[in-house]
Amino acid sequence: HQYVLFCALFSLALSSVSLAEGDSGAVVVQTAPGKVVTHRGGTIILPCRYHYDVSAHDPDEIRLKWTKVTEPMAFVDVFVALGKARRAFGSYRGRTALQEDGFGDASLIIRNVTLQDYGRYECEVTNELEDDTGMVKLDLEGVIFPYHPRLGRYTLNFHEAQQACLQQDGILASHDQLHQAWLEGMDWCNAGWLEDGSVQYPISRPREECGRKDTPVGVRNYGYRHKESEHYDAFCFTSNLNGKGFYFLKTYRKLSYAEAVQACKNNGAAVAKVGQLYAAWKIQLLDRCEAGWLEDGSIRYPIVNPRARCGGREPGVRNLGFPDKKYKLFGVYCFKKAGEAAPEKEQGGGHPNRV
Helix, strand or coil: CHHHHHHHHHHHHHHCCCCCCCCCCCCEEEECCCEEEECCCCCEEECEEEECCCCCCCHHHCEEEEEEEEECCEEEEEEEEECCEEEECHHHCCCEEECCCCCCECCEEECCCCHHHCEEEEEEEECCCCEEEEEEEEEECCEEEEECCCCCCCCECHHHHHHHHHHCCCEECCHHHHHHHHHCCCCCCCCEECCCCEEEEEECCCCHHHCCCCCCCEEEEEEECCCCCCCEEEEEEECCCCEEEEEEECCCCCECHHHHHHHHHHCCCEECCHHHHHHHHHCCCCCCCCCEECCCCCEEEEECCCCCCCCCCCCEEEECCCCCCCCCCEEEEEEEECCCCCCCCCCCCCCCEEC
8 A cells, every 4th residue: 555655656756857848868867766665585675767759769769877986976887778678687697677667767676685685776767868866865774783793882983884784684784774763762882883884872861971962863974084094883784584583482491502503593593693582572573581692692682561670761782792602691582584484393392482
């Protein structure tokens, strides 16, 4: 229903656009205002239509090109069409096609959307003499999570922060994503890298230890920092779980890290990543007041409904830090990738508690 409504509004917006006198020979491109939204694994259409004088140009001479804007003046090729020829590039191969819903439709279909697909796209239409472009923003439903490794806070340069997010099933967040998280109440006192190379942090409750109590609420911005020599935390973004199941594996005894890895493996799964836990908490509303190992060696647990003895008065993912991996004090959160069978039993009998 949302997509039908979106198409109706988009068609109405396009129908209200008229070509100026004397522009009948020009190519005019229109894209939807605002943004289109999906989630990881979903299918989305990036809307784009074009107009030109058919009598002046052969349709087979019209080239349609989609590119992704990676930096203010940097682009990555996504999809090109000329006449009946079609070509997709890089990671978009096998996942993209033109919608071709009537004359002048250059809308692009992207299937099995990935985290890396997030961002701005240009729709360019060119004939022999004229060209025009339109912009479409692709957004993802998901969750922001702050991250630092076992080494401690403020130990990551920009490239290390990128890698840290990838290792935890995420990507570096954008300013827009962090701003939205702040609007939803996110409050974090440690500055972290964002995908554009800036360093920022969201404050909802000003206090002395977070840039003084008398400063206004908002997303604090350190600006663009040196990507190699300066070190901060990371703000990562992830979308819905890309797999079969996330669960806390109940066992008869507490586990060391090595035992936790083996316990998940015995169930045909792997120890869950931090991003996977955040996605299960935010999107699947996982609420579990039991601390468990995660893949990076940290101990965390997700709380949707705050209650006594579950740490804090706000919903969130509780973080107990990075204990010695030899400690046998915790359970483990496991994640089963797509295509693998669901777990059949607990370690030691029974059934695991799955989301």
